Amino acid sequence: MQHVPANQPLIIAVSRIVLLGGALALMVAPRFLDPGGLTMLTEFLCLLVLALMWNLLAGYADIVTVGQHAFVGIGAYAFYGAAVLLRLDPYLAIAAAGVVALIIALPAMLIVFRLRAAYLAVGTWVVAEVLMLAAGKLPNFGFGSGVSLPVAVAREFGARPAERFATIYWLALALAIAAFLSTWLLLRSRVGLGLTAMRDNEEAAGAMGVNLLRSRIVCFLWTAPFLGLAGAIITLQKLRISPAASFSIIDWTVFVIFIVVIGGIGSLEGPILGTILFFVLREHLATLGTWHLIILGTLSIVVILIEPRGLWGLLRKALGGDVIPVSHAARADFGKAEAP
Amino acid sequence: MVGTYLNLIVQGALLGGLYAIFALGLSLSVGVMRFVNIAHGDFIVLMSFLLLVLSSVLKLNVLLVLPLVIPLAFAAGYVLQRLLLQRVIGDNALLPLLVTFGLSIIVQNGLLQGVGADTRTLSAGALDVASVQIGGLSIGVLPLLTFAVAVALAFGLDWLLYRSRLGAHIRAVTLDVAAADLIGLSSVRVYAIAMGIVGITVAIAACFMGLRMNFDPTSGPSRLLIAFEVVVLGGLGSLRGSLLGGIILGIAQTIGGQIDGAWQTLAGHIVFLTIFLLRPQGLLPRY
């Protein structure tokens, strides 16, 4: 039995209030922040979306992808194509980014679900690499060097930069809230319960009669539109697409993996904690250049050695319960059971 | 025209020898320890830099430095497995993946910090440009040597794994870790030795990669992807399959690069994905 603090309900209630307070603070942030602060908060929300999606795949659906940046890049390119080349309404173009990402995810499944667990990570990486290289061959998208978003398109989101930053921020916030709530609901649904049961005890999942492959496919397809939408919002903020930046493995996959691993994989609290920590660290370490990544890499390894469930795993032991409950029974006895 | 294509195929196949060397170590670690080492390519690049530094410090041809580095590479693999990777291998395949992922980023950025972002190559002196005429084709001695080493290494490792005493121990542990430990065959030790052998292949790969192509601290991932594609094409656990996979990938890239220089890498990936979709179990699966 794990140790449960006597005032556990109180601590968890306080944690939930902090979480809710954070969400409320995000609602009123544009009133108080300058464009620089708002830009950073927008980045924070986009990265949070990516972290929630990677966590859903790697932490629940047993799909450890190293190719998630591909869908961010596809979203960016689809948004550019819809808004600039097809001259669609810019808001419709953002939605198109999500749809195109979902459409590309369908054939990608052919490869992803044929690879056995250990191979899957690098397999998704190969697919992402192919998509990035292919993006660099597109004539209307500036080939390998990319192309800037026309000012006219950007102006659709606000005539003045300050307005624009606020609009992009609201889009990012809406996406992050939608990503969080819908993922939470997904994890509490039959699909999520089955996946949690599989992770904790494969026999139990089998006994529940859960179709695991179907659940994993749902999760894979689930993440694609969110990643695509995040790609569109990131493009709005950076005002430029290019294979190197839009499909950046460092920005949209490596950092995201570190965020989730350090924060706590296989929980909803972990990605939130990880993203906050990542931004705090970035403020202090970004000037160190390569050391920033060396420190993150080392930190992630140390975390895995100490507690595979990350910082949230450590905190959860201290709190004695979930702040964001995912499922009721299956999670209660998570832990490495020592078999005799 | 026919001559051009014959030439491309021969050059491609020889390049494939190098790719097979990249893949042999990865194949061994996947087959034995059941995890894909994300840092495999970065270890190769790290070792190339080590060879570069040692050959300039010792003022020795890099082909003579290689034998000196091999024991070191074995020790490095052994220690890495024993002290770090051993702690995370087991039922949860996620953990070794994430740890080697972290290592990959650490090695890349450590190299950037230590030696800068410049592109380098290794040199074997006059051998770099030497060539022989075979059947009207001019073939570099170095590519030929690389290919010969690849063949020798593939068959050597195959012999080691399936004919030697150490190989029997490695296969025993791979089949049933718990049973091996129960009767006193230490899986920890066997894994560490296997990773030491992987280290040796990494050193050999590093030497011939540096002689054949440019490298910089961020070259690791592209080498990993090649090694991975070769392993999957060849079939899990099949060392001779890796040889075949390397040749196919080498030819695909060379022909792709001939059509348009920018298509070299993409052509390799596309051929890989096509063959994988048609034959996911690989070309020469061992089981």
Place this chain on the structure above:
Amino acid sequence: MASTAAPPLLTIEGLSVHYAQFRALHGIDIAVGVGEIVSIIGANGAGKSSLLKAIVAQAGPRVEGRIAFDGIDIRGRATPAIVAGGIALVPEGRRLFASLTVEENLMIGWHIGRRGGLDLAGIFDLFPALRDKRHQPAGQLSGGQQQMVALGRALMADPRLLLCDEISLGLAPTIVNDLYELLLSINRQGIGILLVEQDIRRSLAVAHRFYCLLEGRVSLGGRPDDFDRDTITRHYFGS
């Protein structure tokens, strides 16, 4: 033939084994003399397998008590060192390496052991049926032949003490008879045997002494002839 008066080959004092959820052994004392066959009987879950695993340091990290082999405390030593010191285990369920050949399986026994005693030829003299199958994958053999390989693998380690965990499980009675004949002949060469069996009748028939385990404690011990059937059954089931 050895007796209880002989200096003990294996002495176990106050041995306790804990797992995460439960305690398998509660401070038991057991001894095996040189050249002695000692039988451990007990119902499922009495702690028999935990005892054997504890001797070869495979019962996890929470083991307490003293395990002395030849008067030297071996607790804390790693399994390979214990095996190389002269204790070999025939694990429950045989645990052969199925795709390795019979010969490779046997040779692993030689590599992990004391490097003396029986060689391959000696094993094939002992189990003639294995000679023709030496290059076949062990997984293709019949159950009885697989048990011979498992026993052969342990003997190749040249043990002074052989630990046998349920070697008759799932085998035909005639094959079990042969295996027990063989155990007796192995024992006549001076090798001590610690025999764990569910089949009480058969294991008591060959044992010089026995211990009955009940819920992790020794409920009865002595020579098989000293007790009647009822007494043993009572201590076996704990009624």
